[in-house]
Amino acid sequence: MPRHGRIDIAGQLYHVIARGNERKAIFIKKEDCEDFILRLKTNLEKTGNNCLAWCLIPNHFHLLILRGKKPLAELMRRLMTGYAVGFNIRHRRAGHLFQNRYKAILCDEEAYLQELVAYIHLNPIRAGLVKDLPELEKYPWCGHGALMGRTKQDFLERDYILGHFGGNPASYEMFVKDHCDKYKRGEYSGGGLVKSMGGLLNVLGLGKNREAYDDRVLGGGDFVEEILKKAGEEPCVMKTSEEVLKEAAELVGISREELLRPGHGHKASQGRALYCYMAKEKAGIDGTALCGQLGLTRSGISRLVEKGRRLLCAQGNS
Numbered sequence: 001m002p003r004h005g006r007i008d009i010a011g012q013l014y015h016v017i018a019r020g021n022e023r024k025a026i027f028i029k030k031e032d033c034e035d036f037i038l039r040l041k042t043n044l045e046k047t048g049n050n051c052l053a054w055c056l057i058p059n060h061f062h063l064l065i066l067r068g069k070k071p072l073a074e075l076m077r078r079l080m081t082g083y084a085v086g087f088n089i090r091h092r093r094a095g096h097l098f099q100n101r102y103k104a105i106l107c108d109e110e111a112y113l114q115e116l117v118a119y120i121h122l123n124p125i126r127a128g129l130v131k132d133l134p135e136l137e138k139y140p141w142c143g144h145g146a147l148m149g150r151t152k153q154d155f156l157e158r159d160y161i162l163g164h165f166g167g168n169p170a171s172y173e174m175f176v177k178d179h180c181d182k183y184k185r186g187e188y189s190g191g192g193l194v195k196s197m198g199g200l201l202n203v204l205g206l207g208k209n210r211e212a213y214d215d216r217v218l219g220g221g222d223f224v225e226e227i228l229k230k231a232g233e234e235p236c237v238m239k240t241s242e243e244v245l246k247e248a249a250e251l252v253g254i255s256r257e258e259l260l261r262p263g264h265g266h267k268a269s270q271g272r273a274l275y276c277y278m279a280k281e282k283a284g285i286d287g288t289a290l291c292g293q294l295g296l297t298r299s300g301i302s303r304l305v306e307k308g309r310r311l312l313c314a315q316g317n318s
Contacts, residue, residue, distance in 0.1 A: 018102035019060040041155040053120040055142035108219030248275035277308025
């Protein structure tokens with residue numbers, strides 16, 4: 001699939017994630033974290049962007065940025081390039097520090113700000129860096145302690161964030177407590193509401209048939225359409241599982257029942273591969289949902305997705 005350009009709109013909320021190359025550590029010692037935070041603070045001021053949540057984990061980081069007067073890309077270029085140069089000097093290394101380009105998901109602030117603030121700040125618990133919320137308040141490399149009033153982080157927009165929790169740190173704390181065990185890996189990815197739920201609604205036939213989606217946007221279909229209209233782009237339309245299933249079966253000349261029936265026939269195998277790939281790309285269905293539907297392992301689904309991608313590319317249909 002072609003890689004889309006970023007959607008960069010002033011006033012919008014972005015969940016930014018970047019990982020170390022080969023998932024290696026990008027924060028090894030205290031000086032690394034301090035350098036990153038100083039650069040973040042400096043470049044937030046220079047670009048007029050605002051930080052609503054942040055967290056540093058040894059091999060990746062999360063930021064929740066409210067886009068200001070200058071592009072998000074300018075903030076991230078200044079931050080990541082400068083940090084990578086400094087890191088390489090400190091650790092006497094060369095080469096790329098970060099894995100590919102950073103991910104920036106434009107999010108519906110009204111629907112997701114509270115959830116994202118909690119999700120980002122709970123990362124140290126999920127990563128096993130701290131064991132519970134009292135320890136999280138003392139963890140110096142995320143914004144939770146500042147929101148609770150334990151530390152001062154003048155680059156974090158504390159009043160703006162707490163305004164979404166009734167202006168009360170206790171309300172924020174209660175929200176985080178209630179959500180401490182909720183979040184799982186991979187939540188809050190882009191792709192519209194149905195895709196962000198792993199496509200389970202589509203597998204069950206409960207999804208909205210023609211809901212707009214985009215991998216760069218987290219929100220319902222109406223929000224996705226609104227954002228893409230502002231960006232001057234046409235939205236993709238989320239297909240249902242059944243529509244994609246029939247399309248894959250027709251491409252190889254078999255029935256949907258033959259495609260779903262366990263077996264190793266050549267056409268059926270090709271059909272399942274096409275279905276897995278198209279289900280992920282056109283219906284927003286994730287690997288877990290496909291495992292349950294087809295009775296395969298995650299590794300099996302991954303192999304079929306890649307095989308389906310190659311088949312469509314060979315046919316010129318990707």
